[in-house]
Amino acid sequence: MENTSTLYYQFLPTDGKKINVNPDKTALLIVDMQHQFISRDGLDAQVAREKGMFDQWEYFFNRIDNLTIPNNKKLLDFFRTNKLEVTFGRIACHHKDGRDRSPVQRRPGWNNILLPIGDPGAEMVDELKPLDDEIVVNKTTDSVLSGTNYEFLLRNMGIETVVCTGVVTDQCVASTVRSLADAGFEVILVEDACAAATQQLHDAEIMIMNQIYCQVMSTDEVIDLVTEELSKTKLVNV
Template identity: 30%
Template sequence: MNTDRAFLVIDMQQEDGFPLHGFDQVIHNSARLLDATRHAGIPIFYTRHINAADGSDLPPGEPLDPTGRPLSYCAGTRQVAIIERLSPRPGDRVIDKPRYSAFHRTDLHQQLRQLGVRRLVVSGVLTDACVLATVLDAFALGYGVDLIADACTSTTDAAHNAALLILANWVYAIEFFSTAQYLKALDGQPHQSCRPSEPDQFAHRPEQFVATIARLHAALGLQRRDQE
């Protein structure tokens, strides 16, 4: 087994309380990545965001229904199950988490260290919430990160890309890939990626947001998604 890195699939669950931009393509890309990483012997970790059904232990202000139950990722409901097409297989690991970051109040860091993992391949949702928080914590804990940009998404394309730019500007141990290019890299083929080399490399003014996104996507060989 190849244990210098691990594939971390963040919150690809049945939760349908909010629409996700281009989610069908993200599911398709995630399935391709899972097939390839399994073939390469890379350990796979899934996360599931789960809120206690009685509403206890929620962050302040977490939305509740009229009975006091969490509106999203409610324990004991289909919301928390991993999407069937991406279901874990024997040997895969599942980390249940109560907050955005996969490292907060979980044993993920300990499990990764026991395996000797030094770099994480990351995909999932939401780019501007759980993916962002997890990558920032991974960086703080000393991991390198390969972020698969088109295997992540959020409620809007703008939110997704805003999170990518934050990470590109301030996480110095990150490398961005498209799914197609990461599969080439995994196979030892020539590939294209974006490894930011200086702080605030993608700094921009508000009116430059779309052009800056296009610059990042061009570095990945991606066509920019239509803005919502």
């Protein structure tokens, strides 16, 4: 039987044309870059060590330390320096017993996440700590949009394009990208500022989402694109 699993990807545009962005209507969204999930001393890493499984996560934490955090920091510094909108989405429930969580975050196993607001594990890692007036959306779902007022906030600010980064590529990041696209936003997914448990999972999700739900770009490509647009109207700070 002919394998048609990727047949419709043959019809994606191949002209290499970049997405058009208006910097004043563009927001950076950093998803779930929290101590619990991405710190080597976070709870997830501790549990993996206790179960003798940490070696299986070495790829993930190496990518986080050597690529994902540095590129998020690079984007964050660029957006802040040029006074562009910076936002964060994080997993954090209101009740300490987690009864306000969505079913997907209550299920046993990987998604059994209990992170109340105020728990140190719910905070963004120090390199990516939000400033006082930057928007931080607390979510009990995978998508930053589902069950939050994030879309409403973006509409209030006149945002049309969202530059999305974070973890993990094939779960919360992917859900957020799809929700943003369905809501009518242009989405740029920054490939080297995201991470999944394995390279295979990351690459597969990137392939699925690219050109359909978003445009996949690198950190440097995003900075170059926004810099080009900024240079048309005002001075650029890199």
